[in-house]
Amino acid sequence: MNDTIGFIGAGNMGGAIISGLLADRKWAAKDIIVADSRAEALTVLDEKFPGIRTTGDNSEAASSDILVLAVKxxxxxxxxxxxxxxxxxETIIVTIAAGLTLAAVADWFGESRKIVRxxxxxxxxVSEGMTAISPGPGVKDEEIQAVKRIFDAVGRTVVLPESQMDAYTSLAGSSPAFVFMFLESLADGAVREGIPRKMAYEIAAQALLGSAKLMLETGRHPGELKDMVCSPGGTTIEAVATLEASGFRSALIEAVSDCTARAKELGKA
Ligand SMILES: NC(=O)c1ccc[n+]([C@@H]2O[C@H](COP(=O)([O-])OP(=O)(O)OC[C@H]3O[C@@H](n4cnc5c(N)ncnc54)[C@H](OP(=O)(O)O)[C@@H]3O)[C@@H](O)[C@H]2O)c1
Known part of the structure; x- marks a missing residue:
């Protein structure tokens, strides 16, 4: 039997998690209760997911076994x-807000609570998310697993100590922005060489998706997979040399460090 899950906030992220949970009947609709101050958001959910419980009263969602706070x-x-x-x-409180620490949330509750950041x-x-999970004090292993099951419905999950959350934020939270810059630049290069733009985006995105899948599914080292494409005296090694000369790797390493430093700074503010 599944736990009941309450959501406060049914916007982009709350809505995506709810869709993931209900896809392939991973969770029973009757075990999900959603509160939002926006009536239209609830109407959309009622139509899309018959059987789900929706309410304008946050307290109703708060009575669940697991409560996901999905507001800004x-x-x-x-x-x-x-x-x-x-x-x-006993309720497990799950936060998904960027930069909000376990200590800050615990302080707002004012008494001891089971909180998972x-x-x-x-x-x-699009159900290909990456979610890091940092449990607060007093959260048991089986409760961490219950939270993991929720986010497994929308992609992959890792459990990390909160001290690594700032670095994780740059690696997974911010990195989609770096990846989109990479895709845009790759497509610009192809357009320069005569490929139509729309087609260039599709080709670049599929090459990235396929490469990521190849690494995840084979478990092979990225350097080994790169070497597989670089034949001696060939085309790819020319491009690799150009990227190295332009500081491609060090730009990314520095970007992750700067992003982590900024996350730490904002966490203290
Ligand atoms: N979007 C992402 O990709 C992403 C990624 C990682 C983490 N997050 C985190 O996820 C959280 C939600 O982000 P989002 O993009 O899903 O936001 P969103 O689309 O604005 O959704 C929030 C929903 O909560 C409603 N709401 C506002 N105040 C409320 C209240 N007092 N009681 C009940 N419902 C209320 C909002 O209604 P109104 O529109 O009327 O205010 C809206 O429907 C944020 O903390 C964000 O940091 C988001």
Whole structure:
């Protein structure tokens, strides 16, 4: 039997997780209760997922076994203050807000709660997300597994100590932006060589998707997979040499470090 899951906030991310949970009947619709202040968001869910429970009252969702807070970070504090009396000490509270620490959330609850900080990324919107999970004090292993099952429905998951969340944020949260810059540049290069733009985007995106899948599914080292494409005296090694001369690798390494440093700075603010 599944736990009941409550959501407060049914926007982009809340909606994506709910869709993932209900795809292939991973979760029963009757075990999901969603609260949102926007009536239209709830109407859309009611139509799309018959059987799901929707409400305009956050306290109703708060009575679930697992409660996902899927509102914008700036609304967390007021949402928590309004529902904290309605939550059982056994409820697992899941946060998905970028930059919000376990300590800050615990402080808003004001008393000991089981809190799990998570960080999904935008590819979760197409069920190819990467989510890091950092459990707070007092969260048991089986409770971590229950949270993991939720995010496994929209991609892959890793469990990380909160101290690594800032580096994770650059590697998975921000990296889609770096990847889109890479894809745009690759397509620009192809357009320069005469390939129509729309086709160039499709080709570049599929090459990236296929390469990522090849690495994940074979478990082979990325250097080995790169070497497989570089025949002696061939075309690819020419491009590899150009990328090395242009500082491609060091630009990415520095980008991840700068992004992590900024996440740390914002976390302290
Ligand atoms: N989108 C992403 O890719 C992504 C990635 C990682 C993490 N996150 C995190 O996910 C969280 C949600 O982001 P999102 O992009 O899904 O936001 P969103 O699309 O704005 O969804 C939030 C929903 O909550 C509703 N809401 C606002 N105040 C509320 C309240 N007091 N009680 C109940 N519902 C309320 C909003 O209604 P209104 O529109 O009327 O305000 C909206 O329908 C954020 O904390 C964000 O940091 C998002």
């Amino acid at each position: 970070p700036q609304v967390y504090q007021s949402v928590i203050h309004a529902i904290r009396e309605d939550i059982s000490p 998570t960080m999904p990324n935008t590819p979760a919107l």
